[in-house]
Amino acid sequence: MGMTIVDIARIAGVGVSTVSRVINNHPDVKYETRERILDIIRENNYIPNNSARVLKQTNTNNIGILIRGVFNPFFAALLKNISMSIEKAGYSIIVHYHNNVDDVSTLVGFAKEKRLQGVICLGGNFIGVNEESFHGLDIAIVMISVDFKQPKTWKNFSTVSISNEKAGYKATSYLIEKGHKEVAIILGNKQDYSIGKLRYEGYKNACKDYRIKHNLNYVIYGNYDTALSYERTKKFLAVNPQITAIFATADTMAIGAAKAIVDLGYKVGDDISVMGFDGIDIASYYNPSITTIEQPQDELSVVSVKLLIGLLENKVENQHIVLETKLVEGDSVKEKKN
Amino acid sequence: MGMTIVDIARIAGVGVSTVSRVINNHPDVKYETRERILDIIRENNYIPNNSARVLKQTNTNNIGILIRGVFNPFFAALLKNISMSIEKAGYSIIVHYHNNVDDVSTLVGFAKEKRLQGVICLGGNFIGVNEESFHGLDIAIVMISVDFKQPKTWKNFSTVSISNEKAGYKATSYLIEKGHKEVAIILGNKQDYSIGKLRYEGYKNACKDYRIKHNLNYVIYGNYDTALSYERTKKFLAVNPQITAIFATADTMAIGAAKAIVDLGYKVGDDISVMGFDGIDIASYYNPSITTIEQPQDELSVVSVKLLIGLLENKVENQHIVLETKLVEGDSVKEKKN
Numbered sequence: 001m002g003m004t005i006v007d008i009a010r011i012a013g014v015g016v017s018t019v020s021r022v023i024n025n026h027p028d029v030k031y032e033t034r035e036r037i038l039d040i041i042r043e044n045n046y047i048p049n050n051s052a053r054v055l056k057q058t059n060t061n062n063i064g065i066l067i068r069g070v071f072n073p074f075f076a077a078l079l080k081n082i083s084m085s086i087e088k089a090g091y092s093i094i095v096h097y098h099n100n101v102d103d104v105s106t107l108v109g110f111a112k113e114k115r116l117q118g119v120i121c122l123g124g125n126f127i128g129v130n131e132e133s134f135h136g137l138d139i140a141i142v143m144i145s146v147d148f149k150q151p152k153t154w155k156n157f158s159t160v161s162i163s164n165e166k167a168g169y170k171a172t173s174y175l176i177e178k179g180h181k182e183v184a185i186i187l188g189n190k191q192d193y194s195i196g197k198l199r200y201e202g203y204k205n206a207c208k209d210y211r212i213k214h215n216l217n218y219v220i221y222g223n224y225d226t227a228l229s230y231e232r233t234k235k236f237l238a239v240n241p242q243i244t245a246i247f248a249t250a251d252t253m254a255i256g257a258a259k260a261i262v263d264l265g266y267k268v269g270d271d272i273s274v275m276g277f278d279g280i281d282i283a284s285y286y287n288p289s290i291t292t293i294e295q296p297q298d299e300l301s302v303v304s305v306k307l308l309i310g311l312l313e314n315k316v317e318n319q320h321i322v323l324e325t326k327l328v329e330g331d332s333v334k335e336k337k338n
Numbered sequence: 339m340g341m342t343i344v345d346i347a348r349i350a351g352v353g354v355s356t357v358s359r360v361i362n363n364h365p366d367v368k369y370e371t372r373e374r375i376l377d378i379i380r381e382n383n384y385i386p387n388n389s390a391r392v393l394k395q396t397n398t399n400n401i402g403i404l405i406r407g408v409f410n411p412f413f414a415a416l417l418k419n420i421s422m423s424i425e426k427a428g429y430s431i432i433v434h435y436h437n438n439v440d441d442v443s444t445l446v447g448f449a450k451e452k453r454l455q456g457v458i459c460l461g462g463n464f465i466g467v468n469e470e471s472f473h474g475l476d477i478a479i480v481m482i483s484v485d486f487k488q489p490k491t492w493k494n495f496s497t498v499s500i501s502n503e504k505a506g507y508k509a510t511s512y513l514i515e516k517g518h519k520e521v522a523i524i525l526g527n528k529q530d531y532s533i534g535k536l537r538y539e540g541y542k543n544a545c546k547d548y549r550i551k552h553n554l555n556y557v558i559y560g561n562y563d564t565a566l567s568y569e570r571t572k573k574f575l576a577v578n579p580q581i582t583a584i585f586a587t588a589d590t591m592a593i594g595a596a597k598a599i600v601d602l603g604y605k606v607g608d609d610i611s612v613m614g615f616d617g618i619d620i621a622s623y624y625n626p627s628i629t630t631i632e633q634p635q636d637e638l639s640v641v642s643v644k645l646l647i648g649l650l651e652n653k654v655e656n657q658h659i660v661l662e663t664k665l666v667e668g669d670s671v672k673e674k675k676n
Contacts, residue, residue: 029428034426076417079414281563281564286593
């Protein structure tokens with residue numbers, strides 16, 4: 001915000017020309033220096049004013065895929081399917097993984113720097129996104145697995161998503177209707193303001209409607225990571241023996257929770273039920289198979305690519321498409337025993 | 339091979355100018371037509387002579403990542419780590435997934451079309467690759483998870499890999515030393531001439547050295563897919579009740595096999611042992627945890643990126659680096675009961 005190339009150079013302790021060389025991808029900068037400058041640029045969300053540079057260059061057929069957050073088999077499969085379809089339509093795929101807090105600025109910087117015609121986003125929070133967010137960018141933007149509570153009326157970008165609140169409600173009410181009254185939830189992390197927050201709201205709303213207890217002590221943060229979910233579930237169950245069901249907001253975390261239950265000497269399903277989310281291949285081949293909220297993975301990629309290409313060819317307007325999820329029953333959720 | 343743009347146009351039933359527009363990524367070609375022409379170009383391994391086009395364009399900082407074959411959590415994690423490191427060094431990442439038989443031509447076409455400075459390959463067979471393969475391309479090429487039996491003396495590209503034959507031998511001999519004399523193997527597919535073939539050779543050599551039976555009837559093809567490995571292992575065990583151990587050449591396939599064993603009413607480990615390969619996160623959180631050959635995932639990405647950047651900066655020569663694997667004991671392999 002208001003930062004200039006001079007500020008970046010001062011913080012990095014180098015000359016302005018060195019920063020300029022890094023921004024313009026000249027190879028004659030030492031690896032360590034380049035790394036330090038890029039870190040400072042990222043930390044400060046500095047967006048190079050490269051309109052002059054862009055004008056000098058020719059048009060590209062580059063589509064960017066912006067991926068936020070930790071590794072996830074669900075995103076990896078989406079990435080492959082989307083990439084293959086977009087390539088088939090004659091475009092090149094430039095991928096960019098990031099962990100920046102400000103998704104909007106990251107997208108704008110990425111689009112400008114790589115001179116993209118379009119961007120597909122996998123995940124992210126996009127806090128504060130609004131009608132003005134991508135002003136002057138004039139490219140096709142489709143966000144997948146990004147979900148907002150607000151009415152979806154924005155005309156400057158598209159979203160293709162499920163209703164995460166509804167899905168969280170469906171998962172939780174299913175557990176409650178199986179007789180469970182002490183239901184814990186595994187979320188990604190506290191910084192998750194989009195899909196994770198909405199799944200959590202679905203959980204809270206179901207608890208309220210069915211009048212069962214819910215409070216912050218019933219929340220485990222697993223960072224979408226199997227190992228971390230395993231460790232934290234193990235510790236959590238040691239101090240919360242009343243829990244009879246756990247809703248993990250990703251299958252990768254459900255598997256960690258299931259293993260924790262086994263290692264504590266309980267039986268998954270019979271003693272403590274586990275509900276997952278995503279419907280990754282491996283979940284249904286777990287022992288026991290994981291009951292989960294299946295996302296429409298193929299539909300998500302097909303619909304998103306079709307929409308992106310329609311936008312690139314100026315054949316459609318920006319849209320906000322909501323797809324349905326499906327609760328797939330495995331053997332990890334059972335009726336609560338008396 | 340001698341094909342011209344005129345041949346492609348004739349096969350596609352369109353004018354030469356339409357093919358030219360597709361090759362040059364002009365947007366004014368119908369989606370279906372573009373798709374048909376690209377399919378014909380791929381099927382015929384036609385490489386556009388675009389040297390004239392390249393000269394007109396400016397230099398790029400593009401590094402390509404060429405990914406062969408089916409989706410695999412192991413490759414997905416490598417892709418993320420490698421992409422982030424290469425971006426940090428100031429380059430853009432262009433990904434290209436493919437299923438072409440001819441990896442060499444695919445790499446050459448990809449490098450020329452996207453004007454790449456370097457390519458990292460994840461997987462592939464590269465049948466017939468030799469000193470002349472990338473003649474005139476003059477870019478940095480690093481192949482990961484591509485393994486050749488021949489002495490590794492090539493100077494025109496680099497490889498970073500494990501010894502797949504040795505790892506296959508290690509897995510199989512471990513099972514045999516646990517008392518198993520009837521050991522089946524799950525391979526990817528018959529067209530796998532690189533890592534899969536070498537893991538199979540390691541298996542065969544161990545069987546020979548320990549004088550236990552091995553023949554084609556003991557081979558299951560699982561295509562690196564959990565569902566397919568499940569189905570085929572189930573059918574296989576129904577007609578081969580003498581089998582007491584299975585070596586799956588990928589953890590994704592080991593999980594399918596383990597589930598098949600459970601669903602047939604056996605206990606994994608106690609009745610039939612299962613050995614995996616890769617060391618993906620989820621394997622150690624399976625129930626029971628999967629004994630596996632762990633690949634040095636972090637080392638593979640760090641070493642490959644360092645080598646690529648060294649080659650780009652003309653600081654190192656092409657190298658063929660072999661990293662070590664580690665047998666990680668879980669609960670899916672046990673001593674054979676008498």
